[in-house]
Amino acid sequence: MNIRIGIVGYGNLGRGIECAVKQNPDMTLAAVFTRRPPETVKLLDTATPVYTVADIPQFVGKIDVLILCGGSATDLPKQTPAYAKLFHVVDSFDTHARIPEHFAAVDAAATEGGHVAVISCGWDPGMFSLNRLYAGAILPDGHDYTFWGKGVSQGHSDAIRRIEGVVDAKQYTIPRDEALEAVRNGENPTLTARQKHLRECFVVAADDADKARIENEIKTMPNYFADYDTVVHFISQEELDRDHSGIPHGGMVIRSGKTGQNGEHSHLIEYRLKLDSNPEFTSSVLLAAARAAYRLGQKGERGCKTMFDIPPALLSPLSPEELRATLL
Amino acid sequence: MNIRIGIVGYGNLGRGIECAVKQNPDMTLAAVFTRRPPETVKLLDTATPVYTVADIPQFVGKIDVLILCGGSATDLPKQTPAYAKLFHVVDSFDTHARIPEHFAAVDAAATEGGHVAVISCGWDPGMFSLNRLYAGAILPDGHDYTFWGKGVSQGHSDAIRRIEGVVDAKQYTIPRDEALEAVRNGENPTLTARQKHLRECFVVAADDADKARIENEIKTMPNYFADYDTVVHFISQEELDRDHSGIPHGGMVIRSGKTGQNGEHSHLIEYRLKLDSNPEFTSSVLLAAARAAYRLGQKGERGCKTMFDIPPALLSPLSPEELRATLL
Numbered sequence: 001m002n003i004r005i006g007i008v009g010y011g012n013l014g015r016g017i018e019c020a021v022k023q024n025p026d027m028t029l030a031a032v033f034t035r036r037p038p039e040t041v042k043l044l045d046t047a048t049p050v051y052t053v054a055d056i057p058q059f060v061g062k063i064d065v066l067i068l069c070g071g072s073a074t075d076l077p078k079q080t081p082a083y084a085k086l087f088h089v090v091d092s093f094d095t096h097a098r099i100p101e102h103f104a105a106v107d108a109a110a111t112e113g114g115h116v117a118v119i120s121c122g123w124d125p126g127m128f129s130l131n132r133l134y135a136g137a138i139l140p141d142g143h144d145y146t147f148w149g150k151g152v153s154q155g156h157s158d159a160i161r162r163i164e165g166v167v168d169a170k171q172y173t174i175p176r177d178e179a180l181e182a183v184r185n186g187e188n189p190t191l192t193a194r195q196k197h198l199r200e201c202f203v204v205a206a207d208d209a210d211k212a213r214i215e216n217e218i219k220t221m222p223n224y225f226a227d228y229d230t231v232v233h234f235i236s237q238e239e240l241d242r243d244h245s246g247i248p249h250g251g252m253v254i255r256s257g258k259t260g261q262n263g264e265h266s267h268l269i270e271y272r273l274k275l276d277s278n279p280e281f282t283s284s285v286l287l288a289a290a291r292a293a294y295r296l297g298q299k300g301e302r303g304c305k306t307m308f309d310i311p312p313a314l315l316s317p318l319s320p321e322e323l324r325a326t327l328l
Numbered sequence: 329m330n331i332r333i334g335i336v337g338y339g340n341l342g343r344g345i346e347c348a349v350k351q352n353p354d355m356t357l358a359a360v361f362t363r364r365p366p367e368t369v370k371l372l373d374t375a376t377p378v379y380t381v382a383d384i385p386q387f388v389g390k391i392d393v394l395i396l397c398g399g400s401a402t403d404l405p406k407q408t409p410a411y412a413k414l415f416h417v418v419d420s421f422d423t424h425a426r427i428p429e430h431f432a433a434v435d436a437a438a439t440e441g442g443h444v445a446v447i448s449c450g451w452d453p454g455m456f457s458l459n460r461l462y463a464g465a466i467l468p469d470g471h472d473y474t475f476w477g478k479g480v481s482q483g484h485s486d487a488i489r490r491i492e493g494v495v496d497a498k499q500y501t502i503p504r505d506e507a508l509e510a511v512r513n514g515e516n517p518t519l520t521a522r523q524k525h526l527r528e529c530f531v532v533a534a535d536d537a538d539k540a541r542i543e544n545e546i547k548t549m550p551n552y553f554a555d556y557d558t559v560v561h562f563i564s565q566e567e568l569d570r571d572h573s574g575i576p577h578g579g580m581v582i583r584s585g586k587t588g589q590n591g592e593h594s595h596l597i598e599y600r601l602k603l604d605s606n607p608e609f610t611s612s613v614l615l616a617a618a619r620a621a622y623r624l625g626q627k628g629e630r631g632c633k634t635m636f637d638i639p640p641a642l643l644s645p646l647s648p649e650e651l652r653a654t655l656l
Contacts, residue, residue, distance in 0.1 A: 016587070019587060019588055019589055020587060023468045023469050023587070024468055044589055096656065099652055099653070099656050100649070100652055100653055103652060120656055125656045127462065127466075127597075129655050129656045130462070130640055131599075132655045133640050133641070133643070133644055133651060133655050134455065134458070134640060134643065136644065136646075136655070137616040137619075137640075137643040137644040137645070138455075138609070138612045138613050138616050138643075139612060140351045140352055140645070141351050184602075259344070259347060259348060259351070259604075259605060259608040259609065259611075259612055260347055260605065260608055261347055261372055264604075265603075265604035265605040265608055266604050267601070267602065267603050267604060267605075267608075267609050268578075268600075268601070268602040268603075269455075269599075269600075269601055270598075270599070270600040270601075270602075271459075271597075271598070271599050271600075272596075272597075272598040272599075272600070273595070273596070273597055273598075274512075274595065274596040274598075275593075275595050275596075276587075276592075276593035276594050276595060277587060277588065277593040277595075280587040280588055280593055281466070281587065281595050283587075284466045284467060284587055285466050288465040288466050291465075306652060306656055307640070308639070308640050308641040308648070308651050308652070308655075308656070309639050309640075309641055309648070310639060310640075311636070311637050311638060311639050312458055312461050312462060312465075312635070312636050312637075312638075312640075313461070313636040313637055315461070315462065315465040315466075316461055316464065316465040317465070317468070318464075320636070320637070321428070323461060323636050324427055324428055324431055324634060324636070325427070325428055327457050327460045327461050327464070327636075328424065328427050328448055328453045328457045328634055328636070
């Protein structure tokens with residue numbers, strides 16, 4: 001029988017899950033849950049029923065894994081523990097500093113409910129984290145570097161939109177070639193924020209707005225832009241819609257390390273993602289994690305897990321024999 | 329107490345393990361076992377005792393994990409099952425086609441002995457295999473590509489040395505830029521062996537040898553060179569020793585896949601290794617796997633495993649709490 005998936009929250013991530021389920025023949029999308037009036041939510045595939053989140057408890061026994069597609073700021077800290085009492089769950093909680101407390105709350109709830117919860121899936125946290133772990137375990141004498149981009153930062157784009165006179169905006173984070181090259185050469189540089197990434201902004205200003213003031217407000221904005229070299233382009237709404245409507249992202253996790261009797265040999269491990277759609281790729285990771293959560297549950301495991309705890313084979317639809325014969 | 333490591337076989341891989349143990353404060357090198365007369369084997373650190381392989385059974389209870397550094401052709405098919413009855417073991421068995429039968433033999437022996445055996449560790453099989461698994465689980469609709477090099481192929485170098493009139497030789501496998509670029513562009517090309525890799529050979533010929541004949545024999549050698557574009561350089565022994573004494577290697581595992589309602593978004597996952605020393609990097613992976621084997625044994629697990637079966641956290645010296653707080 002297929003793994004029955006439920007989606008909580010139908011935004012970019014939820015839509016990504018809906019698409020990804022169709023690529024995985026061992027899974028079925030059983031239901032989508034929303035806080036909006038269900039009749040106002042239009043799925044890509046209209047055959048899947050949409051319910052209000054209040055109906056979720058009625059689906060115990062009808063859904064195997066619930067994928068929580070809410071935000072990390074306020075949704076997931078409440079939703080993940082609450083639903084881990086009722087189902088196996090997967091989330092993409094990405095507030096790095098609060099992961100330990102989220103883990104503890106979810107672990108208590110999942111253990112109480114007898115379920116498996118996999119938190120902080122996606123690519124960072126997620127695949128990038130995994131690659132930091134593997135590379136660090138292999139090369140203990142080394143340095144880690146994470147570069148993000150080229151890609152759209154939603155938080156930085158939002159920050160620009162809040163400036164007076166800004167109609168719309170999109171911000172790209174771009175790794176700097178000089179920094180990347182130094183790391184790939186094994187130079188183990190110490191890099192400031194400014195040396196690692198460039199910030200490029202495409203801004204639609206109101207007709208009567210003072211563009212010089214807007215540009216200055218962007219470039220001096222503390223936390224978001226002040227520590228970076230920032231390039232600001234003013235363009236029309238048509239240009240923004242035409243050229244900047246995608247949500248690409250990606251980046252690299254690199255570890256540069258040494259081995260040998262006196263560290264005479266250098267090694268470089270690089271994991272690189274180039275993603276046309278940040279939310280769809282994240283959804284694809286969440287769905288693989290849902291398969292693992294289901295299988296861990298079948299084995300009698302309980303409590304909160306991260307990608308660090310999941311035997312990789314459990315993420316794949318292939319059997320252990322197929323994996324060894326074809327991928328090892 | 330530290331994990332007590334034993335090494336069986338003291339060649340390039342064994343020396344790599346000896347160096348790597350010093351980078352891992354939770355491990356101690358307890359003993360090295362050799363088929364040669366022990367007094368003829370000089371370790372980098374003379375404080376570690378060297379014994380003959382016949383003494384291995386006497387070390388039950390004194391060694392936690394035995395790392396088997398023999399060859400895949402004849403050593404490991406016998407050694408890994410034999411020693412898995414007595415200890416947790418790790419090997420780098422790399423004859424891809426025979427992995428299923430090796431797994432079965434080792435699984436039976438390890439289960440009987442109540443131990444954990446991790447086979448086929450290293451980078452390919454090993455880290456490359458893991459990346460094929462992860463990437464395929466995330467992007468089911470996609471294509472896998474593995475490129476090797478630039479690096480020294482020991483088997484191809486040996487094949488050249490067997491040609492009459494050849495004194496010494498070194499062969500490099502080099503990924504072709506055009507092929508790599510097509511893959512990274514998401515073109516999903518179908519590539520022949522010739523299109524993926526170039527073979528470059530540095531050959532020392534005997535003074536009276538017919539270089540044209542040697543070059544022709546190399547370029548037409550079935551299985552090894554006939555299916556590739558091969559470049560042959562004749563150089564002196566001094567040049568070979570000076571410029572080609574290292575054992576570098578590396579390569580890339582790339583998955584190019586699509587997501588979305590109609591596969592409208594492309595994604596690229598690339599894992600790349602650039603290694604100054606192939607055996608030392610392999611040793612470093614084996615040692616991380618030894619840590620995992622030991623911990624799996626402590627948890628009561630038994631039988632044969634591969635990197636596919638190992639929860640990543642078990643490879644790292646950091647605690648689960650430290651991993652979540654610092655790497656997730």
